[in-house]
Amino acid sequence: xxxxxxxAFGTASxxxxxxxxxxxxxTVTPKDIEIEILYCGVCHSDLHTARNDWGGTIYPAxxxxxxxxxxxxxxxxxxxxxxxxxxxVGCLVGSCGTCDSCQHDLEQYCLNGFVGTYNGxxxxxxxxxxxxxSERIVVDEHFVLKVPANLDLAATAPLLCAGITTWSxxxxxxxxxxxxxxxxxxxxxxxxxxxxxxxxxxxxxxxSRTPGKEKDAIRLGADAVVISTDADQMSKVKGKFxxxxxxxxxxxxxxxxxxxxxxxxTLVLVGYLGGxxxxxxTVPMILGRKAVAGSLIGGIAETQEMLDFCxxxxxxxxxxxxxxxxxxxxxxxxxxxxxxxxxxxxxxSLKQ
Amino acid sequence: xxxxxxxAFGTASxxxxxxxxxxxxxTVTPKDIEIEILYCGVCHSDLHTARNDWGGTIYPAxxxxxxxxxxxxxxxxxxxxxxxxxxxVGCLVGSCGTCDSCQHDLEQYCLNGFVGTYNGxxxxxxxxxxxxxSERIVVDEHFVLKVPANLDLAATAPLLCAGITTWSxxxxxxxxxxxxxxxxxxxxxxxxxxxxxxxxxxxxxxxSRTPGKEKDAIRLGADAVVISTDADQMSKVKGKFxxxxxxxxxxxxxxxxxxxxxxxxTLVLVGYLGGxxxxxxTVPMILGRKAVAGSLIGGIAETQEMLDFCxxxxxxxxxxxxxxxxxxxxxxxxxxxxxxxxxxxxxxSLKQ
Numbered sequence: 001x002x003x004x005x006x007x008a009f010g011t012a013s014x015x016x017x018x019x020x021x022x023x024x025x026x027t028v029t030p031k032d033i034e035i036e037i038l039y040c041g042v043c044h045s046d047l048h049t050a051r052n053d054w055g056g057t058i059y060p061a062x063x064x065x066x067x068x069x070x071x072x073x074x075x076x077x078x079x080x081x082x083x084x085x086x087x088x089v090g091c092l093v094g095s096c097g098t099c100d101s102c103q104h105d106l107e108q109y110c111l112n113g114f115v116g117t118y119n120g121x122x123x124x125x126x127x128x129x130x131x132x133x134s135e136r137i138v139v140d141e142h143f144v145l146k147v148p149a150n151l152d153l154a155a156t157a158p159l160l161c162a163g164i165t166t167w168s169x170x171x172x173x174x175x176x177x178x179x180x181x182x183x184x185x186x187x188x189x190x191x192x193x194x195x196x197x198x199x200x201x202x203x204x205x206x207x208s209r210t211p212g213k214e215k216d217a218i219r220l221g222a223d224a225v226v227i228s229t230d231a232d233q234m235s236k237v238k239g240k241f242x243x244x245x246x247x248x249x250x251x252x253x254x255x256x257x258x259x260x261x262x263x264x265x266t267l268v269l270v271g272y273l274g275g276x277x278x279x280x281x282t283v284p285m286i287l288g289r290k291a292v293a294g295s296l297i298g299g300i301a302e303t304q305e306m307l308d309f310c311x312x313x314x315x316x317x318x319x320x321x322x323x324x325x326x327x328x329x330x331x332x333x334x335x336x337x338x339x340x341x342x343x344x345x346x347x348x349s350l351k352q
Numbered sequence: 353x354x355x356x357x358x359x360a361f362g363t364a365s366x367x368x369x370x371x372x373x374x375x376x377x378x379t380v381t382p383k384d385i386e387i388e389i390l391y392c393g394v395c396h397s398d399l400h401t402a403r404n405d406w407g408g409t410i411y412p413a414x415x416x417x418x419x420x421x422x423x424x425x426x427x428x429x430x431x432x433x434x435x436x437x438x439x440x441v442g443c444l445v446g447s448c449g450t451c452d453s454c455q456h457d458l459e460q461y462c463l464n465g466f467v468g469t470y471n472g473x474x475x476x477x478x479x480x481x482x483x484x485x486s487e488r489i490v491v492d493e494h495f496v497l498k499v500p501a502n503l504d505l506a507a508t509a510p511l512l513c514a515g516i517t518t519w520s521x522x523x524x525x526x527x528x529x530x531x532x533x534x535x536x537x538x539x540x541x542x543x544x545x546x547x548x549x550x551x552x553x554x555x556x557x558x559x560s561r562t563p564g565k566e567k568d569a570i571r572l573g574a575d576a577v578v579i580s581t582d583a584d585q586m587s588k589v590k591g592k593f594x595x596x597x598x599x600x601x602x603x604x605x606x607x608x609x610x611x612x613x614x615x616x617x618t619l620v621l622v623g624y625l626g627g628x629x630x631x632x633x634t635v636p637m638i639l640g641r642k643a644v645a646g647s648l649i650g651g652i653a654e655t656q657e658m659l660d661f662c663x664x665x666x667x668x669x670x671x672x673x674x675x676x677x678x679x680x681x682x683x684x685x686x687x688x689x690x691x692x693x694x695x696x697x698x699x700x701s702l703k704q
Contacts, residue, residue: 101615109615109640111591172616172641239463263453263461264524266643273638275631283625285646288461289524291618292645294638 007350008134009324010062014052017328020350021060023130025138026122033080033144034073035087040132041066041157041317042343043188044249045091047331049119054273057119064132065091065117066160066344068153078141086147088307090160091297093117093129093143105301107143108168133324135350145304148311155316158188158342159307161297162317166193166245167306168298169268170200173243177201182241184228184257186213189247189271191318191341194220196306197245199313205237207244207257216340220318228256239263239288247271253278258290266291317342323349359702360486361676362414366404369680372702373412375482377490385432385496386425387439392484393418393509393669394695395540396601399683401471406625409471416484417443417469418512418696420505430493438499440659442512443649445469445481445495457653459495460520485676487702497656500663507668510540510694511659513649514669518545518597519658520650521620522552525595529553534593536580536609538565541599541622543670543693546572548658549597551665557589559596559609568692572670580608591615591640599623605630610642618643669694675701 004022011018028034046063048054067089071081081087094115095107102110115121118131130137147156166189175181179202183193186206197204198221206217207228214225226233237260244257249271255278257267269292276292284290298306310316318341322330330343356374363370380386398415400406419441423433433439446467447459454462467473470483482489499508518541527533531554535545538558549556550573558569559580566577578585589612596609601623607630609619621644628644636642650658662668670693674682682695 106615111615263458263463266645269634269638273635275633276628277631279627279629279631280644281627282621282646285644286621286625286648287646289647290645291643292632292637293618293641293643294634294636295641296638 006135008062008130009327009350010060010130010133011050012060014057018050018133023062023134024125025136026124028073028075028138029124030075030077031140032075032138033071033078033087033141034136034138035067035069035089035144036072036136037067037069037132037134037347039068039154039157040064040345040347041161042327042330042334042345043161044334045161046131047334050331058128061119062130062133063118064134065089066157066162067117067132067137068147068157068160069136072136080141080144081146086149086153088145088147088156088160089117089132089137089139089143090145090164090303091117092300093120093139094123105299107299108297133327133345135347143300145300145307148307150314151311152316154321154344154346155319156310157344158192158317158319159310160303162188162192162342163196163310164298164303164306165189165270165295166247167196168302169243169245169270169295170197171302172295173266173268175200175202175243179203179243180241180262181205182207182244182257182260183247184244185247185271186217186341187247187337188317188342191220193245193247194222195315198222199309199315205241234260241265243268245270251275251277254292255281258284258292261288261290264289266293268293268295270295319344321346325349358487360414360482361679361702362412362482362485363402364412366409370402370485375414375486376477377488378476380425380427380490381476382427382429383492384427384490385423385430385439385493386488386490387419387421387441387496388424388488389419389421389484389486389699391420391506391509392416392697392699393513394679394682394686394697395513396686397513398483399686402683410480413471414482414485415470416486417441418509418514419469419484419489420499420509420512421488424488427493432493432496433498438501438505440497440499440508440512441469441484441489441491441495442497442516442655443469444652445472445491446475457651459651460649485679485697487699495652497652497659500659502663502666504668506673506696506698507671508662509696510544510669510671511662512655514540514544514694515548515662516650516655516658517541517622517647518599519548520654521595521597521622521647522549523654524647525618525620527552527554527595531555531595532593532614533557534559534596534609534612535599536596537599537623538569538693539599539689540669540694543572545597545599546574547667550574551661551667557593586612593617595620597622603627603629606644607633610636610644613640613642616641618645620645620647622647671696673698677701
């Protein structure tokens with residue numbers, strides 16, 4: 001672990017609660033930016049990594065990849081930002097820079113493997129990366145984003161994962177004025193998807209399994225809410241949508257949603273990693289040239305584009321601010337979907 | 353059935369062999385073209401319909417939707433063709449003309465249901481349509497195609513289904529010079545997919561489950577053949593293809609092919625209608641923005657575009673000509689994949 005020089009919050013094992021610890025941040029290299037972290041959003045991936053739900057977690061683990069803060073140091077060759085600027089870091093802190101994906105601003109699909117902001121393999125130290133539940137972070141300037149001055153800083157943090165994860169498919173599948181977009185699931189990702197799709201000029205529908213979310217969905221920008229367990233409501237939107245962004249993170253039947261796609265429409269999964277069960281029926285796909293696809297976060301240029309768009313349209317996340325010390329309780333509440341719609345840690349609490 | 357006025361070959365029940373019968377063709381209306389059928393390709397759908405494999409076959413059934421012939425009569429308002437011209441008819445003889453799909457030249461996805469060339473609901477008679485295993489056919493001029501003068505007429509017939517079914521996804525997913533395309537399965541559709549993808553300038557690979565097809569695939573235009581049951585060969589093409597056209601008509605595991613898609617690549621199913629088993633794994637789809645899609649034949653304008661392209665590039669199907677009376681034996685050979693690569697009926701044999 002090198003020489004501990006930075007206060008952080010992390011966990012030493014899958015079963016342990018997160019607690020304060022010391023980690024090492026590298027000395028700023030010519031291309032690096034050092035950021036004092038002011039706020040860090042809390043993503044489901046944080047929890048899954050802390051608890052080794054996906055396997056592969058290296059301990060101690062320090063989660064957090066929705067980072068906003070203030071630049072405190074820059075390397076000699078840095079041109080993107082200067083000391084005192086607000087800055088942000090998302091899910092990526094490195095990639096090869098030379099593969100076809102990297103050359104096309106698709107660092108998230110780096111063919112040599114991107115470096116995750118936490119639990120990634122640090123190119124400098126060779127050990128794992130530590131995320132945003134910490135006082136500060138040192139990141140290659142290519143992976144540092146600029147934050148529009150008009151946005152609330154805390155509420156901007158979730159844009160770095162929940163925002164870009166839904167923005168990227170909206171842009172890749174060319175959503176704009178007149179597009180008909182549906183969102184499956186109203187959580188951290190879903191609520192951002194509604195705001196961003198609406199911002200792009202789309203007609204937006206939320207699919208929800210249970211009633212009770214209509215008012216909130218409309219407030220967030222949805223034009224309609226369809227209860228997906230109601231066959232009548234589902235049949236009324238048959239063949240309607242150009243794009244469906246499915247944010248549900250657990251196994252679920254996508255066939256009823258495929259039926260609501262328009263000709264040449266796409267359902268894009270951004271939340272569920274695993275086998276598609278019940279099995280996908282190809283009949284409506286062939287008869288309507290429909291597609292089921294996946295999408296992963298977004299590239300750096302695209303993330304900046306999203307932040308700039310949010311600045312212009314004054315879009316941020318709906319958040320609940322917590323102290324660093326409340327993270328274990330926050331995880332329990334997240335598991336019960338008891339958050340509207342994203343926890344953000346006020347990192348000042350770590351200084352206490 | 354009205355007044356029988358046309359010699360045809362069809363079947364009276366799922367179990368019966370096809371035999372000669374009389375059907376009615378309507379009197380030419382102002383928008384109609386009457387075509388003397390010279391050749392008719394034999395598609396797997398013909399067999400499935402004759403034997404009611406998909407359910408819904410109305411008897412007597414007269415298959416055949418790869419039709420080429422000569423115009424013998426035109427209605428007063430017809431402008432597309434004149435008596436004596438060569439003409440073709442594919443899988444569609446009608447659609448609503450007013451829905452969003454029809455307005456965008458996507459008659460195959462007509463939201464009110466297209467009229468199939470056989471076993472469709474005829475708009476004029478109200479009974480079922482009869483296909484190309486017959487002396488002549490009367491079709492609304494919108495659904496009649498022009499045949500490039502330089503092409504062998506018999507070998508052109510399969511373009512009307514096998515050709516357009518593979519052409520449409522090649523065009524929709526923008527295949528051109530430099531594209532890397534793979535084809536799964538070397539049958540009627542697969543062999544046309546190779547020729548058309550190569551004609552468009554793509555680098556073309558054939559996936560085959562068993563060795564022995566290399567020579568033929570290369571002759572048809574493939575740059576490489578990969579044996580899909582050979583893990584070594586499969587790992588060498590991991591992440592390679594921009595588009596995979598999967599022509600396999602029975603249930604099969606598409607996951608190994610998804611692994612060979614490039615970032616943002618699409619596997620498009622054109623042959624298999626049913627549930628995707630084994631289940632589709634979303635992990636590589638999300639980690640590489642990959643899609644699994646379906647595609648159905650093609651629209652009328654696109655079919656004409658394909659025929660014109662084939663005229664320019666001198667592309668036709670590899671065929672084996674049979675007499676109408678040999679159709680039952682031909683079906684048995686098709687079931688054993690004993691055809692390279694399409695049977696075409698010489699309709700002169702029906703006059704004997």
